[in-house]
Amino acid sequence: MIFILPQFSVYAQNLYWPRDLKKTYKNETRSNDGWPGKKYWQNTGHYNITLTAMPPDRNIKGSEKISYINNSPDTLNILVFKFIQNIHKPGAARLGPAVADYLTDGVHVDAYTENGLPKKWAENGSPSTVQFIRLSTPLLPHDSVQLGFDWHFKISLKSGREGMIDSTTYYLAYFYPRVAVYDDYNGWDDVEHNDALEFYNDFNNYTLNVKVPKNYLVWATGNLQNANEVLQPVYLERLHQSMKAGAIIHVAAAADLAAKNITKQNPVNTWTFAYNNISDVAFGLSDHYVWDASSVVVDEKTNRRASIQAAFNDTAKDFQHVVEIGQSSLSFLSIQWPGIPYPFPKMTIFQGYAGMEYPMMANDETYADLNFTRFVAEHEISHTWFPFYMGINETRYGFMDEGWATTFELLYNRSIMSKDSADEFYKQFRVNNWIHDDNASQDLPIMTPGEDMGRRGLGNNEYGKPSLAYLAVKDLLGDTMFRKCLHAFMDRWHGKHPLPWDFFYTFNDVSDQNLNWFWNAWFFSNNYIDLAVDNIRTGNTQQVIISNIGGFPVPVDLRLNFTNGSTQIIHRSPQIWAAGQKQVTIDISGNKQLQSAQLVTDIYVDADESNNMKYK
Numbered sequence: 001m002i003f004i005l006p007q008f009s010v011y012a013q014n015l016y017w018p019r020d021l022k023k024t025y026k027n028e029t030r031s032n033d034g035w036p037g038k039k040y041w042q043n044t045g046h047y048n049i050t051l052t053a054m055p056p057d058r059n060i061k062g063s064e065k066i067s068y069i070n071n072s073p074d075t076l077n078i079l080v081f082k083f084i085q086n087i088h089k090p091g092a093a094r095l096g097p098a099v100a101d102y103l104t105d106g107v108h109v110d111a112y113t114e115n116g117l118p119k120k121w122a123e124n125g126s127p128s129t130v131q132f133i134r135l136s137t138p139l140l141p142h143d144s145v146q147l148g149f150d151w152h153f154k155i156s157l158k159s160g161r162e163g164m165i166d167s168t169t170y171y172l173a174y175f176y177p178r179v180a181v182y183d184d185y186n187g188w189d190d191v192e193h194n195d196a197l198e199f200y201n202d203f204n205n206y207t208l209n210v211k212v213p214k215n216y217l218v219w220a221t222g223n224l225q226n227a228n229e230v231l232q233p234v235y236l237e238r239l240h241q242s243m244k245a246g247a248i249i250h251v252a253a254a255a256d257l258a259a260k261n262i263t264k265q266n267p268v269n270t271w272t273f274a275y276n277n278i279s280d281v282a283f284g285l286s287d288h289y290v291w292d293a294s295s296v297v298v299d300e301k302t303n304r305r306a307s308i309q310a311a312f313n314d315t316a317k318d319f320q321h322v323v324e325i326g327q328s329s330l331s332f333l334s335i336q337w338p339g340i341p342y343p344f345p346k347m348t349i350f351q352g353y354a355g356m357e358y359p360m361m362a363n364d365e366t367y368a369d370l371n372f373t374r375f376v377a378e379h380e381i382s383h384t385w386f387p388f389y390m391g392i393n394e395t396r397y398g399f400m401d402e403g404w405a406t407t408f409e410l411l412y413n414r415s416i417m418s419k420d421s422a423d424e425f426y427k428q429f430r431v432n433n434w435i436h437d438d439n440a441s442q443d444l445p446i447m448t449p450g451e452d453m454g455r456r457g458l459g460n461n462e463y464g465k466p467s468l469a470y471l472a473v474k475d476l477l478g479d480t481m482f483r484k485c486l487h488a489f490m491d492r493w494h495g496k497h498p499l500p501w502d503f504f505y506t507f508n509d510v511s512d513q514n515l516n517w518f519w520n521a522w523f524f525s526n527n528y529i530d531l532a533v534d535n536i537r538t539g540n541t542q543q544v545i546i547s548n549i550g551g552f553p554v555p556v557d558l559r560l561n562f563t564n565g566s567t568q569i570i571h572r573s574p575q576i577w578a579a580g581q582k583q584v585t586i587d588i589s590g591n592k593q594l595q596s597a598q599l600v601t602d603i604y605v606d607a608d609e610s611n612n613m614k615y616k
Helices: 019-028 084-088 234-243 254-259 315-335 370-382 386-391 404-417 419-435 455-462 464-477 479-494 502-510 516-523
Strands: 044-053 059-072 074-082 108-114 130-139 144-153 161-168 169-173 205-215 218-221 249-252 268-278 282-286 288-297 304-312 348-351 354-357 361-366 531-537 543-549 556-562 569-571 582-587 594-597 613-615
Touching: 074 582, 108 130, 130 144, 144 502, 161 419, 169 404, 205 218, 205 282, 205 361, 218 249, 218 268, 218 304, 218 348, 218 543, 234 249, 288 315, 304 315, 315 348, 315 370, 315 404, 348 370, 361 370, 361 502, 370 419, 404 419, 404 464, 419 464, 464 479, 464 502, 464 516, 479 502, 502 516, 516 613, 531 594, 543 556, 543 594, 556 582, 569 613
Parallel strands: 044 205, 304 348, 348 361
Antiparallel strands: 044 059, 059 144, 074 130, 108 144, 161 169, 169 282, 205 268, 218 282, 249 288, 288 304, 354 361, 531 543, 543 582, 556 569, 556 594, 594 613
């Protein structure tokens, strides 16, 4: 039999295609025009989880039922599970060191069932966060398997993304056995969690039951299903009012907590949350955190409101403004950039230690500088769209979510402060550490898989560098076309698992431009930012010669100083580098005589500023 490859468009010709990507085009699960292929598939599950936490007891007990559905064309003989809590075990493959209070003995599986039948679980003491289990009966395409787990673990005393905040305040994330992603390009996601890289999850349906002692409040991903069963009427009414209000409502203030009568006075209350088609769940609990809430319009067409809530120790002064920060952020992100209405009914910002995002939740630290509190909160809320609206593989391609959150963070800051102040903030935290570090690890291509990178270059490849690339293509296309392309990408791939090429080819397709020169330079090369003013030519025509030493196609802003004392700034988009040339000539119009020309680098900080100015 002769197999003939399908004809691919010109847009696909000059981007590197890894072999796993080629497979998806051959199998028609993806398309090189940026659309999901006609045979695209992804697996899913239904998780019913019950977790018991009895502070100050550190032991966390869980049980769950999973209905895992194989939508792939493949017969699965094994399942791969993620046990992220095992990152706390001594000997786990962490990218950085761990203090003693971080360590625990990991997850212990007490019982495991497959299709209702008990099955032996090998407890081998391994610190691995990935475990394989051979199915008793192979899972056929378009069939499902019913799984059950009972497990327990000790909450870490000093963690970051999850763990004990204080003796009666816990933040629980990655606390349940989860079936790893099985996808159309990589098969099983069996990459170990190293406590630096982030996550890759299927979109599942979740029901979460949290059992806690009376007088403990619980905030979690999903809609609270039984508020009338866990809250006393006065607090239930405040919560309901907050979902319609624009003003901040103190659902539970410090005095209320001291009275110990906010919850129903059963020895143990079960808080039930549920949500469908979401990539993860997390929750926080406390017996002394106050609870503020309000809401904000996130969809101007339907006037739909989303709840914004905060849970915090009342001594954290900045958190008393967090609901207001959340309202402002959700409004901007929903209406301005990315300009897709917030897709969930609520967002809760919980005071912890991480600065870390979860669906409908953020675990954020408290800061003395309110601007920094705002910066962190908006960044974590931005992750709603990448990776929770778009199912990004953060482990391998973290730039597809962190780069966008960093971009939205800058655009938001420009909306609430001066452009100069916002840009300085951005340069301080997102650009300077990269561009002023000449270590070779900083020049690795953005496309380098995250699991193959060390810590030094990883952060810059995920945050600042891709953000600068997204902002550069925004400059290149203009806001209207850039928005059209971005929305097309999000419309095509929300609730799915896009790859970088799906993004590149969607922008090519929608803009009707071959932007591969731009994608190659920014994402597949060892380039950096370094421009130079090489020469000034005067005479009948005046010209400024600019060299691109570093190779990134960045915008060019040039301050022209004339002999009569006047100045002018001219702007050229990255389009001037489209031919792949290392030098461009900029014609200067008018009769005024040039005295000097200087590059204005703005957020595109130059690696070597010594050659950024030239006199005639």
